Amino acid sequence: MGTDGRGNPCKKFHIKPEIRVLGIDDSAILDERVLLVGCVFRGGEWLDGVLSAYVSRDGLEATEVIIGMIKGTKHFGQVRLLMLDGITYAGFNTVDVASLYQKTGLPIIVVMRAYPDFGSIRAALRHLDRADERWDMIRAAGEIKPVTTREPDNPVFIQYIGICIEEAGEVVRMTSTRSNIPEPLRVAHLIAGGIVLGESSGKA
Amino acid sequence: MGTDGRGNPCKKFHIKPEIRVLGIDDSAILDERVLLVGCVFRGGEWLDGVLSAYVSRDGLEATEVIIGMIKGTKHFGQVRLLMLDGITYAGFNTVDVASLYQKTGLPIIVVMRAYPDFGSIRAALRHLDRADERWDMIRAAGEIKPVTTREPDNPVFIQYIGICIEEAGEVVRMTSTRSNIPEPLRVAHLIAGGIVLGESSGKA
Numbered sequence: 001m002g003t004d005g006r007g008n009p010c011k012k013f014h015i016k017p018e019i020r021v022l023g024i025d026d027s028a029i030l031d032e033r034v035l036l037v038g039c040v041f042r043g044g045e046w047l048d049g050v051l052s053a054y055v056s057r058d059g060l061e062a063t064e065v066i067i068g069m070i071k072g073t074k075h076f077g078q079v080r081l082l083m084l085d086g087i088t089y090a091g092f093n094t095v096d097v098a099s100l101y102q103k104t105g106l107p108i109i110v111v112m113r114a115y116p117d118f119g120s121i122r123a124a125l126r127h128l129d130r131a132d133e134r135w136d137m138i139r140a141a142g143e144i145k146p147v148t149t150r151e152p153d154n155p156v157f158i159q160y161i162g163i164c165i166e167e168a169g170e171v172v173r174m175t176s177t178r179s180n181i182p183e184p185l186r187v188a189h190l191i192a193g194g195i196v197l198g199e200s201s202g203k204a
Numbered sequence: 205m206g207t208d209g210r211g212n213p214c215k216k217f218h219i220k221p222e223i224r225v226l227g228i229d230d231s232a233i234l235d236e237r238v239l240l241v242g243c244v245f246r247g248g249e250w251l252d253g254v255l256s257a258y259v260s261r262d263g264l265e266a267t268e269v270i271i272g273m274i275k276g277t278k279h280f281g282q283v284r285l286l287m288l289d290g291i292t293y294a295g296f297n298t299v300d301v302a303s304l305y306q307k308t309g310l311p312i313i314v315v316m317r318a319y320p321d322f323g324s325i326r327a328a329l330r331h332l333d334r335a336d337e338r339w340d341m342i343r344a345a346g347e348i349k350p351v352t353t354r355e356p357d358n359p360v361f362i363q364y365i366g367i368c369i370e371e372a373g374e375v376v377r378m379t380s381t382r383s384n385i386p387e388p389l390r391v392a393h394l395i396a397g398g399i400v401l402g403e404s405s406g407k408a
Contacts, residue, residue, distance in 0.1 A: 037398070046382050047251070047391055050398025073403055178250050187251055194241070194254025195399050199277055 002164040004107075005142030006098065010164035011107060013080075015171055018042040020075065022051075022106075023083040023184025024066060026090055027196035032057045034090035036065065037192040040075045041184040044177030049075050050191065055090045058128055062093040067103050081163070081171060082108045085185050086116075087141050092125060094134040097141045097161050107163035109172060110141060111185055115157050145169075149176035156181055206368040208311075209346030210302065214368035215311060217284075219375055222246040224279065226255075226310075227287040227388025228270060230294055231400035236261045238294035240269065241396040244279045245388040248381030253279050254395065259294045262332055266297040271307050285367070285375060286312045289389050290320075291345050296329060298338040301345045301365050311367035313376060314345060315389055319361050349373075353380035360385060 004010040020040055027035040038051035053069045055062045070076060087095045087110050097108050121138060125131040146155035147169045160168035175182035194200035208214040224244055231239040242255035257273045259266045274280060291299045291314050301312050325342060329335040350359035351373045364372035379386035398404035 035399075047394060050394045050404040052399045052402055069402075190251060190254045191395055191399075195239075195256045195395075198256055198273075200254040 002166070004162055004164065005145070005158075005160045006140070007142070008162070010160075010167075011162060012164055013167060015167060015174065016043075017174070018045070019080050019171065020048065020078040021081045021083055021171065021175060021182070021184045022070065022075070022079045023085070023182060023188045024069075024089075025085040025185055025188035025192050026055070027192035029057055029091060030196060034093075035192055035196055036062075036069070036089060037188045037195070038069055038073075039184045039188040039191065040073070040079060041175065041187070044175035044183040047187060048078075049073070051075075055093050057093070058091040059093045060130060060133070062089045063096045063099055066095065066100060070104050070106070079106060082106050083175075083182055083184050084108060084110045085189065086110060086112055087138060087159075088121075088134075092128055092134055094137045096137045097159070101162045107168075108159075108161040109163065109168050110159040110161075111172065111181060112144075112157045112159075113181065115144065115146075147172045149173050149180050149182075151180045154180060206370070208366055208368065209349070209362075209364045210344070211346070212366070214364075214371075215366060216368055217371060219371060219378065220247075221378070222249070223284050223375065224252065224282045225285045225287055225375065225379060225386070225388045226274065226279070226283045227289070227386060227392045228273075228293075229289040229389055229392035229396050230259070231396035233261055233295060234400060238297075239396055239400055240266075240273070240293060241392045241399070242273055242277075243388045243392040243395065244277070244283060245379065245391070248379035248387040251391060253277070255279075259297050261297070262295040263297045264334060264337070266293045267300045267303055270299065270304060274308050274310070283310060286310050287379075287386055287388050288312060288314045289393065290314060290316050291342060291363075292338075296332055296338055298341045300341045301363070305366045311372075312363075312365040313367065313372050314363040314365075315376065315385060316348075316361045316363075317385065319348065319350075351376045353377050353384050353386075355384045358384060 040049040148155045190200040244253040394404040
């Protein structure tokens, strides 16, 4: 029995090529209300459904909103795994991954394009209310590991909750079919940008 | 030299598997402003970009809005073909396909899940202003042909402008990789529904 990135026992599970993954990204911050887009993907292959919700800039309700999005969708019974694009949405609306895992029962992989700069994050948090609470959530998301997907010298970095590192790495690689990041997150990013700005911009 | 569905000479062109197709669908009508979503797809395989704009319910500016969307995108130089989900958006905001073709230079395939019921359309138009203008646009979109994609007994119906029927049928079949309708339209529909309703519903 292995442990996840938070030191808890992790589920070993067989990863099917069409495993349903829900990837969630946010739009650019244009006002106080920021769009979250969820993409239900079959592995790294095709889009099965699109979800959306709004969170407030620098608020603290993203965890509850995401739980509602997941538990409210008709895809809930099929989805096997969540992917988050970092754990702060809409600025520093920080996700409590332990609670998200516990309340949905779904393993979570947090994907980051670069190793987070905790010094800058900590400094930025000083300007916000409930800074310690946000900081605790950020620290509690667990160990950060590199995973190489398509670009040999450009790993992504992941945190992994309720899943062992071997399976987490396998899902991230398997779903990165079109770019260096998993397709559910690439497409959620394209949609969020395309809807809010009128045109999407790739960053992957 | 063949002719398109409007009797004009049609371009014969080689259809590459990764031909860039822009598919446009609208959301459900929740208020007077209706979301249009454009998906730039590489053939029937993957999403390259997302565009969005708004049109008014039963307005008459959809043609201009779509022209702006197409000519304004960074993908304009790559896109080779437009696919429309019928020619009326946001109720009866009717697209003038002749003008759309002329102003963008892009061949257009209008895809319909069923043969249009012109009697009902004509009757519904009576309640709107500029009914004759709308009706003329509907009639001018040209000949309607069935194309069988994935379901042998459930053809889709197309109109084809600036493209010959052989190529039009080939693109429609080639891009219908995941359902009975072309992927650029299936995904545009999922996105429009997911954004406006919070969750997408498949109709394909």
